[in-house]
Amino acid sequence: MGTSCRKNGPGRRNKMTTFACVVTAKSAAAISTIQISGDGARAVVGKIFRPAGGNSSGFEAGSILLGDVVDGEQVVDQVVVGCEGENGFSINCHGNPLIIEMAMELLRGNGAELISAEEMLRRRYTNDPGLGAIAGEAKLARLKAVTLEGVRIIANQVGGGLESVVSGWLDGIDSLSLADISSQCESILARSESAGLIIGGGRVVIAGPPNSGKSTLLNCLAGRQKAIVTDIAGTTRDWVGAECRIESLLMELIDTAGLDDGLRIDDSIDRRSQEKTVELLESCDLVLLVLDGSRAAAKYKGGSVAPAIDGRKVVVVLNKSDLGAELNPEELGLNFDGCVRISAREDRGIDELIDEIRTVLGVADFDVTQAVCFTERQRRLLGDLGQAKDKRQVKSLITELLNAQACV
Ligand SMILES: Nc1nc2c(ncn2[C@@H]2O[C@H](COP(=O)(O)OP(=O)(O)OP(=O)(O)O)[C@@H](O)[C@H]2O)c(=O)[nH]1
Ligand SMILES: [Mg+2]
Structure with missing residues (x-):
C-alpha cells in the first residue's frame, strides 16, 4: 500500500462522512462499479483519482472523466469516473476482483467507510425525504x-x-x-x-415412518436423484435438502430420517437423527407426512409422529397407491390440513400433491x-x-x- 493510504489511515478518521461500496456483482466481469457517496466523497475521490491530462473540471456534476486510480505514484487501474452530483461519484474499473479490492482498500485508507451495496441503498432510501x-x-x-x-x-x-x-x-x-x-x-x-x-421462499419437511417413501418423494419433486432410496427401513439418517420450484414458490425440501420411537433409545446416531427430524419439523412452513397408504392405520397410531407435527401445517401423503389403498387417514387420530394419494415410485398423483401444497400454504390463486x-x-x-x-x-x-x- 502506498504512502497516501498510510498518511490518511484509520487513526486520522474522526467522523465518517464518505461511504464506498461495490455495486456490481463480485466476480470477474468486463466492468465493476464502485459507488462513493457522502459529503466527503469529492475529497476522497480527489485523493485517489488522477484525471487524464490533469483536467478534473472540478468534478462538475454531470461530467464523465477518464483517468487513473492511483496509489501514490503507482497506477492501480485506468477508470472512468462519473460525477453524479456534489456528494455522489461512480468509479468504473476493469472488472477483476483483485483490482476492485485494491481500489476499495485505497478508498478505505483515504477515509471512506466500506459498506455493502444493500447498506448503501438502505441509507439512501432512509435519507430520501420524498x-x-x-x-x-x-x-x-x-x-x-x-x-x-x-x-x-x-x-x-x-x-x-x-x-x-x-x-x-x-x-x-x-x-x-x-x-x-x-x-x-x-x-x-x-x-x-x-x-x-x-416473496422469500420457505421450507417443507418430508417426514413420516421409516420406509414409507420419503426419499423417493423428494427425488420425485426435486426431479433428480438427491436422496438414497432402498427398501431397508432407516436408510436416511441425516437430512437431505433440495431446492424445488413449486410454481410460484421456491421451497427448500428436506428429507428426514423416518420417525420411529424405537430408534430414540437406540444407538447415538439414530437417536441424533430422530432429534434432528423433530428439530426440523419445529421450524418448517409445511410438513409432508408420508405414510404407506397400502397398509392399515393401526401401524401408525400413537408413536412419535403426532407430537412432532403438532401445530404445523400438514399434508398427509398416502404413498404407494400402486399397491392399494388400505389406509384411511381419518383413523390416524392426527390433525392435518390436506391429504393426497400418490405413488412416488410411479410418479402418480404428484400434480395433485403440488396443488394441495399450494392450497394449504394459501398461495393458490394469490392476488x-x-x-x-x-x-x-x-x-x-x-x-x-x-x-x-x-x-x-x-x-x-x-x-x-x-x-x-x-x-x-
Ligand atoms: N410400490 C411402491 N414402492 C415405493 C413407493 N415409494 C417408495 N417405494 C419403495 O419403498 C422403499 C422405501 O423407500 P424410501 O424412499 O427409501 O423410503 P424412506 O421413507 O425414505 O425410508 P427411510 O429413509 O428408511 O426412512 C423403497 O424400496 C422404494 O422403492 C411407491 O410409490 N410404490
Ligand atoms: Mg429415506
Whole structure:
C-alpha cells in the first residue's frame, strides 16, 4: 500500500462522512462499479483519482472523466469516473476482483467507510425525504425476492396495496370502528404469511415412518436423484435438502430420517437423527407426512409422529397407491390440513400433491394486488393497530407505518 493510504489511515478518521461500496456483482466481469457517496466523497475521490491530462473540471456534476486510480505514484487501474452530483461519484474499473479490492482498500485508507451495496441503498432510501416508508422498504425488499410473483407483490404495496389501505383508514377514520380496523389487520396479517412464502421462499419437511417413501418423494419433486432410496427401513439418517420450484414458490425440501420411537433409545446416531427430524419439523412452513397408504392405520397410531407435527401445517401423503389403498387417514387420530394419494415410485398423483401444497400454504390463486405486509416493521405495526385502544393511537400507528424511516 502506498504512502497516501498510510498518511490518511484509520487513526486520522474522526467522523465518517464518505461511504464506498461495490455495486456490481463480485466476480470477474468486463466492468465493476464502485459507488462513493457522502459529503466527503469529492475529497476522497480527489485523493485517489488522477484525471487524464490533469483536467478534473472540478468534478462538475454531470461530467464523465477518464483517468487513473492511483496509489501514490503507482497506477492501480485506468477508470472512468462519473460525477453524479456534489456528494455522489461512480468509479468504473476493469472488472477483476483483485483490482476492485485494491481500489476499495485505497478508498478505505483515504477515509471512506466500506459498506455493502444493500447498506448503501438502505441509507439512501432512509435519507430520501420524498420517499414514504413503505416505498423505501419496497425498494430494498425487491432486491431479495426469490420469485417474480414476489417482486410483483412488493411493487403493488406502493401506491396501492398496503399503502393505499392504511391511508384509506386514516382518511375515513371517523366512519371506521376499531373492530373494523382490527379485523382488516387480521386478514392482512394472515395473507402476509402466504405472501412471505412467495416473496422469500420457505421450507417443507418430508417426514413420516421409516420406509414409507420419503426419499423417493423428494427425488420425485426435486426431479433428480438427491436422496438414497432402498427398501431397508432407516436408510436416511441425516437430512437431505433440495431446492424445488413449486410454481410460484421456491421451497427448500428436506428429507428426514423416518420417525420411529424405537430408534430414540437406540444407538447415538439414530437417536441424533430422530432429534434432528423433530428439530426440523419445529421450524418448517409445511410438513409432508408420508405414510404407506397400502397398509392399515393401526401401524401408525400413537408413536412419535403426532407430537412432532403438532401445530404445523400438514399434508398427509398416502404413498404407494400402486399397491392399494388400505389406509384411511381419518383413523390416524392426527390433525392435518390436506391429504393426497400418490405413488412416488410411479410418479402418480404428484400434480395433485403440488396443488394441495399450494392450497394449504394459501398461495393458490394469490392476488398480488391485495394488501400485505412484507417487513417485520410493517407486521409489528399492523399487529399493534389491530390492538389499538382508541383512534388517537390508530392515527399515530398509521402515521408511523407510512412515514417512519425505512428499516428492513
Ligand atoms: N410400490 C411402491 N414402492 C415405493 C413407493 N415409494 C417408495 N417405494 C419403495 O419403498 C422403499 C422405501 O423407500 P424410501 O424412499 O427409501 O423410503 P424412506 O421413507 O425414505 O425410508 P427411510 O429413509 O428408511 O426412512 C423403497 O424400496 C422404494 O422403492 C411407491 O410409490 N410404490
Ligand atoms: Mg429415506
